[in-house]
Amino acid sequence: MTEQAHPEWEASYTRDTPAAWDIGRPQPAFVRLADKGLLSGLLLDAGCGTGENSLLAAGRGADVIGIDLSPTAIARAREKASERGLAARFEVADALDLERLAFTVDTVIDSGVFHVFSDEDRARYVASLAAALKPGGVCYLMCFSDRQPGTWGPRRIRADELRAAFSDGWVVESLTADTFDVNPVEGTTRVEAWLATITRL
Numbered sequence: 001m002t003e004q005a006h007p008e009w010e011a012s013y014t015r016d017t018p019a020a021w022d023i024g025r026p027q028p029a030f031v032r033l034a035d036k037g038l039l040s041g042l043l044l045d046a047g048c049g050t051g052e053n054s055l056l057a058a059g060r061g062a063d064v065i066g067i068d069l070s071p072t073a074i075a076r077a078r079e080k081a082s083e084r085g086l087a088a089r090f091e092v093a094d095a096l097d098l099e100r101l102a103f104t105v106d107t108v109i110d111s112g113v114f115h116v117f118s119d120e121d122r123a124r125y126v127a128s129l130a131a132a133l134k135p136g137g138v139c140y141l142m143c144f145s146d147r148q149p150g151t152w153g154p155r156r157i158r159a160d161e162l163r164a165a166f167s168d169g170w171v172v173e174s175l176t177a178d179t180f181d182v183n184p185v186e187g188t189t190r191v192e193a194w195l196a197t198i199t200r201l
Contacts, residue, residue, distance in 0.1 A: 026056040041106030047113035051077025067093035098132035148192040
């Protein structure tokens with residue numbers, strides 16, 4: 001499967017300095033999920049970037065496919081998988097069109113994708129996730145939080161917005177305050193996030 005590269009996302013991976021989210025290791029929240037044995041089965045990493053969370057899951061025994069709009073990010077993820085001897089599949093694809101995968105998965109992880117969408121695309125994304133996730137499957141989603149001060153970075157998401165987005169055909173099992181690790185931005189290396197566990201009905 002191939003998609004035309006989205007210039008904005010491709011630029012995030014071709015500039016001299018890494019993007020804020022491209023930290024070269026898995027996000028601590030996803031390490032904690034992996035430690036609990038929750039990143040398992042056939043797993044989709046929606047918007048995988050250079051693959052760190054995908055490779056974490058693969059290293060813990062999941063059957064992983066990571067997708068991203070950036071061919072450069074996918075190429076780096078494939079290189080990392082090869083270097084680390086991990087079996088994970090990486091494809092250039094659009095998280096808004098996951099039905100094109102033509103199969104369904106047990107688990108989805110989203111590290112910093114939900115918060116990039118407009119209201120219209122947010123609804124499309126939730127529908128796309130539903131097309132990719134088996135009934136009873138679980139989505140572990142981490143997004144930028146409205147508790148984060150300042151105005152830089154992606155759109156801040158309120159807890160009620162997140163619950164509302166997944167109100168039809170889903171159950172939000174838990175929604176907790178967490179943090180993203182980031183490359184230094186305005187003097188910080190950690191930003192406020194929500195971590196949601198969401199089951200598809």
